[in-house]
Amino acid sequence: MSENVNEKDSMDEILNKYREAGRILSSVVNDAVKLVKTGEKLLAVALFVEEEVKKRGAEPAFPCNLSLNDEAAHRTPFAGEETVFTDEVVKLDAGSHIDGYVADMAVTIDLSGRYEDLKKSAEDALNEVIKIVRAGITTKEIADVIDETISSYGYK
Secondary structure: OOOOOOHHHHHHHHHHHHHHHHHHHHHHHHHHHOOOOOOOEHHHHHHHHHHHHHHOOOEEEEEEEEEEOOOOOOOOOOOOOOOEOOOOEEEEEEEEEEOOEEEEEEEEEEOOOOOHHHHHHHHHHHHHHHHHOOOOOOHHHHHHHHHHHHHOOOOO
16 A cells, blocks of 8 residues: 555544444443442443453543542542442443544443433433534534423423
């Protein structure tokens, strides 16, 4: 192959790396969700995510985050941490990359069973936004769809 890669080939290669990073991450997160259960150590789940990303052909884009209850995001278990999941809401946020092309994914797990309606409202809002996202859409248009969807569940 020539050292001069044309722009289209370069863009195809870049898109393929994004897609592969996303495919790997989605597979790992789907497996990790099954490990998030009462009594399991947060650190064990975080290590699973990071090790599996590597085993499946990518690199972690950032440390696995496992935020609990009212922690908005970005809590990473520390080495030797003994904290276990209890009756709570867990946000699992992970990333992978291939040659610096990053995929990022987050999922909410309700171990308490008390917040399924709130979780569904957020998932529905995301799905509604995915339907309208396109080049040129404004942040306000996206925010309006989110607000309308969440409000239809009685939340603000």
